[in-house]
Amino acid sequence: MFEPWNNRSVLQPPINTAACKNFEFKILKNICNTIIHVLSKQSPLHKESSIFSRFLYKFDKKFRNDIGYRYFKKVNVALRSYLRLPLIKDVHSFMDALPITNETTLAPTKQMLEYVLIRLMTFCKLMYRVTLCSKQAAVFYLNRIKRGESHWMCLMPFALLSRVWSMAFVLLQHSCNWYNQLYPTLNKLEYKGLKFLPDQYSLPSNLEDWIDMKYLNNAGRFQWSQKFITNFDSIVDEDDEEGLYENILKFVDNINKKTKDVEPDTQLLLPKQDVYTKIVPKQNNNDQGEAISRESFKSFMANLPPALTNPSVNIVRQDHCIKNVCDQDSLNEFIENEETYRNTSHEDKSLTNHLTFMQWQALKNSLLKLNCSFMNKNKVEMKVQIIWKEKCLEYM
Secondary structure (H helix, E strand, O other): OOOHHHOOOOOOOOOOEEEOOOOOHHHHHHHHHHHHHHHOOOHHHHHHHHHHHHHHHHOOOOOOOOHHHHHHHHHHHHHHHHHHOOHHHHHHHHHHOOOOOOOOOEEEOHHHHHHHHHHHHHHHHHHHHHHHHHHHHHHHHHHHHHHOOOHHHHHHHHHHHHHHHHHHHHHHHHHHHHHHHHHHHHHHOOOOOOOOOOOOOOOOOOHHHHHOOOOOOOOOOOOOOOOOOOOOOOOOOOOOHHHHHHHHHHHHHHHHHHHOOOOOOOOOOOOOOOOOOOOOOOOOOOOOOOOOOHHHHHHHHHOOOOOOOOHHHHHHHHOOOHHHOOOHHHHHHHHHHHHHHHHOOOOOOOOOOOOOHHHHHHHHHHHHOOOHHHOOHHHHHHHHHHHHHHHOHHHO
């Protein structure tokens, strides 16, 4: 069973009043007015929440496997839960039940104040979740910026997390302060009707101890994260801006010198062996050949056998038909022959004389896009026939 502060389906107690004596309602009104005034001016946080959702929508596929991006999504979930929390409306309804003057003895019931305190605990827990997850996500993005890995893409979420963390941390402190001011007045109000809280549940007396605000800086710290404490008082000796600038530069240079890894020179020593050199005498074997006439060379070249070609190419040369195309060479030969027949007077040999110039270009481009070198013969023939039927035969 969920605790009351973590239960979204918890119902608001009925608005009712009970008799109360020796109680100043002015203090309670001031606290409620402060809560409404602060929460009603959170438009910057709402704008940052909208930027969060847009960033997640745009870069979800790019950073889907990044660990920092998962913590970034957790911050967005906590912000959406904060936007769904009607804390201002609950405080308004409680404030409307307060009497206008101190003369009357009727005050809101104890159940109504308990409900407001429960809502404050929920609000405080959400702000704690935002600060914790934003700090954890910022660690990963800051490490990426230091490494120079997609630093331009990481600067925007890092800046966004920094702004959200600062606003959520201030609201977390405010919520603890509001709760600690409202809790002492709980014992001065009276129950009327059924109790709101379960019998075994009691509200914490101090919200800062319940949320563990003292150890908030250590919360969410990774064990592998490096802790580097810098004493800036010993670095800065002068008050002017030039001296401060020079001292910071000197400090950065010292850090770079300390962290610079000096790799020792390593040499590969091989065992010594006696090297024997053998001088090989130069032989004069230059064959100058025999001088022949130009006519005898031409007759020799004419009597050479023809170069070996692909048998499918010879078939296409002899019989210009699309059915003879079975590989890449025969396809190129067919397209070249068809191009020649179309541009010359051999219209009877051309198979695409009924096509216009643009239709022939579309057919030729479709045939050239076929990568026949990675397909077998049957597949090539099937694809060529499909293209030929679609872009040539259907225009007849």
